Each structure stands twice: as C-alpha cells, then as structure tokens.
Amino acid sequence: MSETFLMALTGGICIGLAAVFLMVTLGRIGGISGIVFSAVKQPVEHSWAILFLAGVILGTSLFHFISGHPIPTFDVPTPLMLAGGFIVGVGTKLGSGCTSGHGICGIGRLSVRSIIATCTFLLLGFITVYLRLHGSVV
Amino acid sequence: MKLLMALLSGMLFGFGLALSGMTDIANVIGFLDLFGDWNPTLAFVMVGGILVSLPFFQFGLGKITAPLFADVFRLPTKTDIDVRLIGGAMLFGIGWGLVGLCPGPAIASLAYLNIDVLYFGVAMIIGMFVTDIVDRSLTAKS
Numbered sequence: 172m173s174e175t176f177l178m179a180l181t182g183g184i185c186i187g188l189a190a191v192f193l194m195v196t197l198g199r200i201g202g203i204s205g206i207v208f209s210a211v212k213q214p215v216e217h218s219w220a221i222l223f224l225a226g227v228i229l230g231t232s233l234f235h236f237i238s239g240h241p242i243p244t245f246d247v248p249t250p251l252m253l254a255g256g257f258i259v260g261v262g263t264k265l266g267s268g269c270t271s272g273h274g275i276c277g278i279g280r281l282s283v284r285s286i287i288a289t290c291t292f293l294l295l296g297f298i299t300v301y302l303r304l305h306g307s308v309v
Numbered sequence: 310m311k312l313l314m315a316l317l318s319g320m321l322f323g324f325g326l327a328l329s330g331m332t333d334i335a336n337v338i339g340f341l342d343l344f345g346d347w348n349p350t351l352a353f354v355m356v357g358g359i360l361v362s363l364p365f366f367q368f369g370l371g372k373i374t375a376p377l378f379a380d381v382f383r384l385p386t387k388t389d390i391d392v393r394l395i396g397g398a399m400l401f402g403i404g405w406g407l408v409g410l411c412p413g414p415a416i417a418s419l420a421y422l423n424i425d426v427l428y429f430g431v432a433m434i435i436g437m438f439v440t441d442i443v444d445r446s447l448t449a450k451s
Contacts, residue, residue, distance in 0.1 A: 175330065175350050176350055176353055178328055178329060178330060179329045179330055179350045179351055179352075179353035179354045179357070180329075180353040180354070180356065180357040181328060181329070181357065182324075182325040182326065182327070182328035182329020182330065182331065182354055182357065183325065183329055183353060183354035183355060183356060183357020183358040183359075183360070184325070184357040184358070184360060184361055185321055185322070185325025185328060185329075185357075186321075186322055186325040186326065186329070186354065186357070186358045186413075187357060187358040187359065187360060187361025187362045187365075188325075188361055189318050189319070189321035189322035189325060190318075190322070190358070190361075190362055191361060191362065191365045191369075192314070192317070192318045192321065193314075193315070193318040194365070194370065194376070194382065195373065195376060195377060196311075196314035196315075196318065196376055196377045196378050196379075197311060197314060197315060197376055197378055197379045198375070198376030198379040198380075198381055198383050199379075199383055200383065200384065200385065201318070201322065203322075203411075203416060204412040204437070207412055207416065207433070207434065207437070208434075208441070211434055211437075211438070212438075212441075218312060219311055219312055219314075219315035220315070222312045222313075222315040222316045222319065223315040223316065223318060223319035224319060224416055225316065225319065226315065226316040226317065226318065226319020226320040226321075226322065226323060227319045227320070227322050227323035227326070227413070227416050227417050228323060228416065228417065228419050228420045229316075229319070229320050229323060229420075230319060230320035230321060230322060230323025230324035230325070230327070230417070231323040231324065231326060231327040231332060231417040231418070231420040231421075232323075232420040233320065233323075233324055234323070234324045234327035235327060235420075238328075240327070242421050243332055243333035243335070243418070243421070245334060245418070245421075245423050245425050245426055247334065247408055247409075247425060249425055249428060251407060251408060252408060252425045252426075252428045252429045252432070253428050253429070253432045254404075254407065254432070255404045255405075255407040255408035255410065255429060255432075256404070256408070256410075256415070256428065256429035256430065256431070256433040256436065257404070257432040257433065257435060257436040258400050258401075258403055258407065259400075259401055259404035259405060259408075259410070259411065259412065259415070259429075259433050259436065260404075260432065260433035260434060260435060260436020260437040260438075260439075260440070261397075261400055261404075261436040261439065261440045262397045262398065262399070262400030262401030262402070262403070262404055262436075263397065263401050263412060263433075263437065264397070264436065264437040264440040264441060264444075265393050265394075265396060265397030265400065265440055265444075266393065266394050266395075266396070266397020266398040266400070267385070267387065267393075267394065267397065269401060269411050269412045269413070270355075270405075270411045270412075270413060271322075271358075271412070271413050273398075274355055274358070275355065275358035275359060275362050276362055276366070277385070278355075278359050278362070278363070279358075279359055279362025279363045279365065279366040279367075280362075280366045280384070280385075281363075281366075281367070282385065283388070284385075284387060284388065284390060284394055287390055287394065287395070287398075288394055288395075288397075288398040289398075291395055291398035291399055291402060292398040292399070292402035292405060293402065294402065295398070295399045295400075295401075295402025295403050295405075295406065296341040296402040296403075296405045296406040297341055297342075297343040297344060297406070298344075298402075298406070299341070299402065299403050299405075299406025299407060300338055300341040300342050300343075300345070300406045301342070301343075301345060303406065303407070304338075304342060305344070305345050
C-alpha cells in the first residue's frame with residue numbers, strides 16, 4: 172500500500188478514535204458541524220465545544236510541525252469560498268450533520284438517516300465536481 | 310478535566326484530518342472527481358474512521374453506563390427520513406464539491422492562517438445561523 176493510502180487510513184483511524192474518546196469522556200457525538208454551531212450559539216454552556224475546536228486547529232498545526240509536511244494551498248476565488256461556505260453551513264444545519272457526524276459516527280451507529288445522508292452528499296459532491304471540472308455548464 | 314478531554318479529543322481529530330490529507334482541497338476534489346480522474350485515497354479516511362466507530366458503537370458503548378466526565382450519552386434521536394435531511398445533505402454535497410472543504414477540514418485549515426479559509430468558515434457559520442433563525446420562525450408560525 173502506498174504511503175498516501177496508509178496516511179489516509181491512519182488519519183481516518185485517528186479521527187475515529189477522537190470521536191470515540193469524545194463519546195466516552197463527554198458523551199458527545201464527534202460531528203464537527205454540530206460542535207461548531209453549539210460553540211458559536213452557546214459558548215458559555217458549550218465551552219467544551221470551543222476547546223474541542225481549538226484542539227482541532229492545534230492538532231493540525233502539530234501534524235505539520237512534527238512531519239514537516241507542506242502546508243496546502245487554497246487556490247479558490249474568494250466569492251466561491253464564501254458561497255461554498257454558506258451552502259455548507261445551510262446544508263449541514265438542515266441535514267443535521269456533515270462528513271464526521273453522519274459519515275463516521277452515524278454510519279458507525281448504523282443510523283439509516285446517516286447512511287442516506289452520507290450517500291446523498293457524496294453523490295452531490297461527485298456531480299458538482301464533475302460539472303465544475305468536466306461539464307460545460309459551470 | 311472536561312475541557313481538557315475536549316481539547317485532547319479535538320487535537321487527535323485535527324491531527325488525523327491533517328495526516329489523512331483531508332485539509333488539502335486538491336485531494337478532496339480528486340476524491341470527488343469520481344466520474345473523471347478519480348483519486349480514491351480519501352475513501353480510506355472514511356474506512357479508517359468507520360473501522361473504529363462501528364465496533365465501538367455496536368459493541369463497546371453498550372458496556373459503559375455513563376460517560377467518564379458527563380451525566381449521560383447524548384446520542385441523536387431523530388429517525389425520520391425527510392426533506393430536511395435529504396435537501397440538507399444535497400446542499401452540503403454541492404458546497405463541498407464547489408470548494409473541497411467540509412466543516413472539519415475547514416476548522417482544521419484555520420491553522421494555516423489563510424484568509425480565504427477564514428471567509429469559508431465565517432460564511433459557513435452565517436449559513437448555519439440563517440438556517441436556524443428561518444427554521445425557528447417557520448416552526449413558530451405553523
């Protein structure tokens with residue numbers, strides 16, 4: 172197995188372990204969209220959510236610090252960043268979850284809702300990227 | 310102790326995101342380009358995550374009566390497959406495909422101090438709150 176595949180698999184295992192750790196210690200689902208919403212809406216009551224998100228940023232910094240792995244670039248026009256962010260915000264709030272909450276925790280719980288949501292956002296992601304890169308429409 | 314556990318869990322989560330390649334939008338777009346030049350690498354992230362979450366939620370969680378530093382396990386209770394779930398997931402997929410960022414990597418990438426990532430994050434939070442406000446005003450009316 173190539174190194175990138177192994178890194179992806181190990182990274183995924185870390186994410187899974189982090190979600191399990193959060194459930195065992197605080198009894199919370201490791202779904203980032205929900206945690207972001209809680210952190211901004213009720214920062215005092217959900218101070219744990221703020222600490223969790225700070226940890227996510229620290230953990231990412233730590234990885235690059237230890238590995239010396241180059242920092243990725245974000246070659247996306249600003250208006251597209253804004254539009255994409257807004258749509259992701261609306262979608263994850265309406266659909267009660269994202270890649271971590273539905274895709275990793277929800278599928279682990281064998282939740283029918285999460286399995287359907289994951290298939291749906293993956294499919295729409297595939298279609299959107301296809302239209303962007305190979306279609307004549309966008 | 311509670312806050313320390315949250316911080317540690319977040320750190321492991323963020324470390325995993327960066328290690329897996331999820332914070333590099335070129336990887337994400339490559340993975341989402343299933344109908345074109347597909348890069349399957351990131352499928353392994355989900356496989357790795359589920360490899361841990363599935364046995365835990367199916368066999369491990371039932372053996373523990375309560376979380377170590379909280380009163381109860383807060384698990385999702387909704388079971389209905391409705392327009393909100395499908396429509397929300399569709400929109401999320403579109404936004405994900407437009408940029409290549411989903412909420413976890415968007416937060417993690419704030420570490421890179423890139424202004425465009427910050428724009429994405431702020432727009433995402435605005436999107437969540439607009440949805441929440443509209444949602445609650447519609448619920449109040451009906």
